[in-house]
Structure formats: structure tokens, C-alpha cells
Amino acid sequence: MKTQQIDGQDYRxxxxxxxxxxxxxxxxxxWKRQHVTREPGIGPRGLHYDAILPDSYADQYPFVYPDxxxxxxxxxxxxxxxxxxxxxxxxxxxxxxxxxxxxxxQHANVNAILGRxxxxxxxxxxxxxxxxxxxxxxxxxxxGGHLNDKKKVSGTDADIAIAYYNHEGELCLWLIEHKLxxxxxxxxxxxxxxxxxxxxxxxxxxxxxxxxADKHWCYYHDKCHFAYWDITAxxxxxxxxxxxxxxxxxxxxxxxxxRNQLLGLSIEQDTSQGxxxxxxxxxxxxxxxxxxxxxxxxxxxxxHNPKFSVFTSTDVIEAAGMCRDAELDKWIAWYRxxxxx
Numbered sequence: 001m002k003t004q005q006i007d008g009q010d011y012r013x014x015x016x017x018x019x020x021x022x023x024x025x026x027x028x029x030x031w032k033r034q035h036v037t038r039e040p041g042i043g044p045r046g047l048h049y050d051a052i053l054p055d056s057y058a059d060q061y062p063f064v065y066p067d068x069x070x071x072x073x074x075x076x077x078x079x080x081x082x083x084x085x086x087x088x089x090x091x092x093x094x095x096x097x098x099x100x101x102x103x104x105x106q107h108a109n110v111n112a113i114l115g116r117x118x119x120x121x122x123x124x125x126x127x128x129x130x131x132x133x134x135x136x137x138x139x140x141x142x143x144g145g146h147l148n149d150k151k152k153v154s155g156t157d158a159d160i161a162i163a164y165y166n167h168e169g170e171l172c173l174w175l176i177e178h179k180l181x182x183x184x185x186x187x188x189x190x191x192x193x194x195x196x197x198x199x200x201x202x203x204x205x206x207x208x209x210x211x212x213a214d215k216h217w218c219y220y221h222d223k224c225h226f227a228y229w230d231i232t233a234x235x236x237x238x239x240x241x242x243x244x245x246x247x248x249x250x251x252x253x254x255x256x257x258x259r260n261q262l263l264g265l266s267i268e269q270d271t272s273q274g275x276x277x278x279x280x281x282x283x284x285x286x287x288x289x290x291x292x293x294x295x296x297x298x299x300x301x302x303x304h305n306p307k308f309s310v311f312t313s314t315d316v317i318e319a320a321g322m323c324r325d326a327e328l329d330k331w332i333a334w335y336r337x338x339x340x341x
Contacts (some may be wrong), residue, residue, distance in 0.1 A: 001047045012040060012050045020287050021091075021181045025051050027340045028090035036062045041088065053088040063095055065334060068102040079129075081136035082153065096339060097159045097178035098135065100283070100313055103331045105133050105162070109323045116319040117311060118174065120166040120277075128163035128171070137161030137175065139267055146266040147259065148227040149220075156259040158280070170276035175264050177256070177282050180339070183290035184253045190219035191251040204251045208242030218248070231262045238265065240303035249301055253294035257282070261308060279307045285339065286312040314341055 002015045006026055013025055029050045032038075041052025053062070061069050084094045104113050105124070115121045124132040138157035139146045149155045158175035166172050179185070191204045206217045215221040215229035228250075232239065238261075242249060250258045261280050268278035284291055295310055302308060317335060320328050335341060 001043070001049065012048055014049070018183055018290060020290065021183065024181050024285070024287070024340060025091060028338075031338055032063075032090050043086075049089075051090045052086065053090070055088075058088050063090060063092075063099075063338070065099050065103055065331060067331070068098070068106065071106060072098060072102060075130055075135060079134050081157075091181045093178050093180040093182065094136075094159065096180045096313075097176075097283075099335060099338070100178065100316055101133070101160055101162075101176075103328070104316070104320060105131070107325075107328060109320075109325060109328070112323065113316075113319050114162070114164070116322065117315060118279075118281075118309075120172070121174075122165050122167045122169075125163035125165055125171060129161065132163050134161050135159070139263065139273070141270075146227070146263055146270070147231070148225060149259075156263050158260055158263065163275075166277065171274055172277040172279070173264070173267060173273075173275040175260060175278065175280045177260055177280070179282065179284040179288065179291055181285070181288065183288075185256040185291065185294055187253055188220075188248075188251040188255040190224070191248070191255075193219050193223070205247045207247065208239065208245055208249055211248055212236060212242075227266075228259065228262055231266050232258075234269075235262075235265050238305060238307070239301055240305070241301050245301065249297075253291075254298050254301065257294070257298045257308075261302075264307065277307075279309070281309045281311065283311050283313060283316065286314045286341070313339065317341055 001012055004011050004013055011026055011029055013022065017025060032051070032053070036057065037054065039054045040048040040050050041054050043049040043052050061072070064072060084092060086092055087094055104110055111121070111123045114124070126132045136157050137160065138150050138155060144150050145155060147156050159178045160176050162174040162176070164172050164174065201216065202219045202222055203217050211217055211229060212233045215233070218229055220226045221229045236242070264278040264280045267273050268275055282295065299308065317332055321332055
């Protein structure tokens with residue numbers, strides 16, 4: 001942690017932020033000071049950080065759009081999910097995801113708005129999930145979930161899942177991962193464990209083809225018994241350019257993208273789920289270009305397969321703005337103000 005003076009004010013910030021992160025943190029802290037409190041919150045090692053809310057505000061949701069707070073609470077009762085460790089951080093992607101999608105999903109113009117973002121979207125499947133959506137979605141398969149990695153405090157899930165019908169009347173599922181200020185996607189914990197334990201049985205330097213042929217080279221498969229490589233082996237054609245990557249393609253930032261995509265592929269291929277098509281998208285802040293390198297590498301890996309797409313929160317705001325609706329315009333102004341869009 002370091003204290004910086006910017007425009008005559010002191011800010012207690014993490015010690016290593018890139019230019020976009022610092023600008024966004026300062027903006028979010030200013031918003032917090034204006035609308036909530038100037039009191040800092042407690043971060044790692046008991047240090048005070050200005051971007052974190054004090055514990056006394058933890059259950060008040062002061063950074064969640066007021067019109068959706070009640071429905072968010074009800075959603076958590078019906079579909080319990082764990083809030084992230086720093087949900088009460090002003091830069092929380094989990095909170096930003098709620099603020100971006102819940103106002104739309106509860107609006108009468110939801111079909112028109114989401115249809116502008118996703119061309120095959122015809123109408124929300126309101127009889128599925130919780131009126132068509134679920135936060136922190138990992139599916140309803142018990143005993144570890146579709147990827148056999150789901151535990152109480154860990155495992156693969158999408159920030160939000162949206163059930164809808166396409167223009168052919170087919171039931172579909174849209175998995176979305178939201179990023180706000182993160183400069184990279186979650187990387188591979190198995191790779192870190194390999195480096196720590198140095199077990200010769202497992203080797204992350206192996207190529208995509210070698211890992212598919214002998215999955216035990218991967219810590220996730222050999223030690224954890226996760227289904228990642230089993231699903232990948234069944235869907236090699238999806239990862240069309242895997243042979244062009246040196247070593248395991250998924251030991252860095254592509255790991256999170258891979259796991260979310262595997263979740264979608266697994267659900268789509270499970271006929272008991274009833275979804276004809278399952279796609280996966282990343283939505284990010286337009287100013288956050290640090291993620292672009294990993295996104296470009298992933299698109300190269302999958303040969304730009306249309307089951308994966310990227311859009312920005314600005315795209316969402318502009319799609320909603322086309323409705324010329326007073327209720328939406330109120331939310332848009334609030335969202336733009338909070339997240340500097």
C-alpha cells in the first residue's frame with residue numbers, strides 16, 4: 001500500500017497499479033467519498049485502503065444500483081452464491097456485473113437491448129433460472145458440478161448466466177464473465193502447484209497434443225481429478241490451433257477463459273440440461289486494454305469460434321440508451337457516473 005497525493009488529495013492505493021487502474025481507483029474513491037463515506041476499509045494485512053468500504057457498510061450495498069437491491073437480496077435467497085472476498089471494494093467486478101445486468105434483465109425492453117448485443121437473442125427465457133438469469137452460475141449438476149471442480153469456496157462459475165430463446169425458438173444459455181479493473185484473467189493454480197511441488201509426473205511444458213494424449217501430465221487432472229482435459233479431449237476441434245502453442249496454452253491468463261468455455265461446452269452437450277446452444281462472452285470496461293493480449297491469444301487458439309465473444313460495458317450502455325426510456329436513462333446516468341463510462 002502507498003499513499004499518493006493527486007490533485008491535492010491523499011489516496012491510499014495498492015502499490016502496483018497500471019495507469020488505467022490508478023485512474024479508475026481514484027475515480028471510484030472520489031465517488032465513494034461523495035456518495036457513501038470518506039472512511040477507509042481494511043484490506044490485506046490489516047492495512048487501510050480508501051477503495052474498500054468499512055465493515056459497517058457491508059450489508060447496505062451502497063454501490064449497488066438502488067432499484068435492484070431488493071431483487072438482488074431475493075435472488076441470493078433463491079440461488080445462494082458467495083460474494084467475492086472484496087465484494088465491498090469499489091472496484092469489485094462482481095458488483096459491477098450486478099450493476100450492469102440486473103437493471104436490464106428486470107426491464108420491459110430487455111429483449112430489444114440484449115438482442116442488440118447478441119444477434120441470435122430473441123427473448124428472455126423467464127421460466128428458466130430466476131426469471132431468466134442466475135448470478136455466479138455453475139449449473140445444477142451435483143458432486144463437483146460439470147467440471148468436477150466445484151467446492152464450497154472454489155470452482156468454475158460464470159459471473160452471470162442468461163437463458164434465452166433464439167430466433168428459431170431454441171432454448172440457449174449465455175455465460176458471461178465480467179472484468180472491471182483486472183489486468184489479467186485468473187491464471188492456473190495447477191501450474192503454481194506444479195512449480196511448488198516439482199513432481200516429475202506432471203509437466204506444464206507439455207504441448208496441447210501431449211496433454212490430450214496423456215492427461216496425467218496436468219496437476220488439475222492427476223491430483224485434483226478435475227474434468228478439464230476430459231472435456232477438452234472431447235472437443236479438440238474447438239481448440240483448433242492448440243498445436244501452435246508452446247507448452248500448455250492454459251497455464252496463464254487463458255486458464256479462466258478455458259474453464260468457462262468448458263463449462264459451456266459441457267452444459268451444451270448434456271442433453272438433460274435442455275440447452276441447444278451455450279455461448280460464452282467476456283464483458284469489460286472499454287478503457288481496460290490490459291486484457292486484450294490474452295483475449296487475442298484465446299481467439300487465436302479457438303480460431304475465432306463464434307461460441308466466444310467480447311464486448312464492453314459501453315456497448316451495453318449504448319444498446320440500452322437506444323430505447324429512449326426514462327427509467328433506463330436514469331440507470332445509465334448512474335452507471336456512467338460510478339464507473340466513468
